[in-house]
Amino acid sequence: MPFGKVGPYTFSMQTETVIGLEIHVQLATRTKLFCGCSADYFGAPPNSHCCPVCLGMPGALPVLNERAVELALLAALALGCEIPPYSRFDRKQYFYPDLPKGYQISQYEAPIARGGHLDLELEREGKDGPTKRVRLRRLHLEEDAGKLLHDPATGRTLVDLNRCGVPLIEIVTEPDIGSPEEAAQFLKQLRQILRYLGVSNCDMEKGELRCDANISLSISGKPGTKTEIKNLNSFKAVEEALRAEAERQRALLERGERVVQQTFGWNPDKGRVEPQRTKEEAEDYRYFPDPDLVPLVVDEGWRQKLKAQLPELPHEKRARWKREYGLPDYDIRVLTEERTIAEYFEKVVALYPKPKDVSNWMMTELLRLLGEEAQTEPEPGLRLPPEHFAEVLKMVEAGTINRNTGKDVLEETYRTGKSPRQIVEERGLAQITDEAELARLADEVIAEQPEAVANFRSGNEKTLGFLVGQLMAKTRGRADPKLAARVLRERLSQ
């Protein structure tokens, strides 16, 4: 990217943004990584989810949570990582009030997985564009620390240890990301994959997905000094913080100054990065193997068993839908966003094999209903079985009800759980297809609206719309509007 104008000079040096990410993801296990405490700590009273093991009391022994290992392995398999036959847990030692043990159990020298990649899908004006491969360096298991709560009113800091020992995976990328936008896109896609896998809910507001980013600007291909921004917990924060830091570095270089290696936090209110006290270097942590935990062995049988459990991944699903259903990129993107929605679509299409119709109804009507409920975990199948959804579409196609009635029936089915057929019967919503009946009602309208009728007969075509509206009202919306218009026109010309 060329430099802008600075003072009387114009720089023409070529810089390139180089970004790497470290992502922490909370695994969706019932219990913590090394004890039986519930990992569902969010919103619980402080210090109510703790035991001697996660508090590091003398003599307490950790026992590894098998489910956490399985979830880490599923993520590793989906991301194409290499899984070594054994890995190990190390103690990372540092002092901080949210870490009662005085060390964090992590994986340093022998992580559970190495390598792998994510093919970043770059969007071009709402259509699928090319992909860019972002390589992964490693993926490892570790436990989370507690939380400090600063109370500005009293000036005190309180400690909540409920999060101590909650299982995380840390995913480290190679510096293959070329812009703040790509970094945000990477996180979005990673989050989607992890949610498809059921590895994590990745609820960023709850801190279940957080990210540290490092960034440097290389000049004419020569690597620059990198800085780090800690604890970014939304896509917006990632993109904005990286953009601000790239600008700060660029301004330094333009002035002929050096970028100093440094750690920052992001202040979203002020829109700038702020220096943080630098933590210890790796050698200061004095990593050593945790003597309480045996090496973790992952044999071929276990690997194969988990591989067989991998669901169809988002990009695979999108490619298949394009092939099998021929839907537009936009529809595919919207409907594959969440696995539950995507699978719901597939079930409805199996019952009513017109994918584009199903897509239209789902994107407008179903997503609207789900949106109104403001569900974070949309499970349409619970309230509106795919069978009911398909039944509404079939009734519209058969002409039993018209489109608008179909929307109402869908909504009532969703709210009450009654079958669409039952609702149509109970409320007498079936369309009036009997032309004699429509003609009788049209004559009523003509008798009741002499002014509009005179208006129409004097050549004002627009009045017909009003009269059709009157007729539709008499049928309580149960007529096919086109048929109603034709019948009315016939009666008016007599």
Ligand SMILES: [Zn+2]
């Ligand atoms: Zn515990």
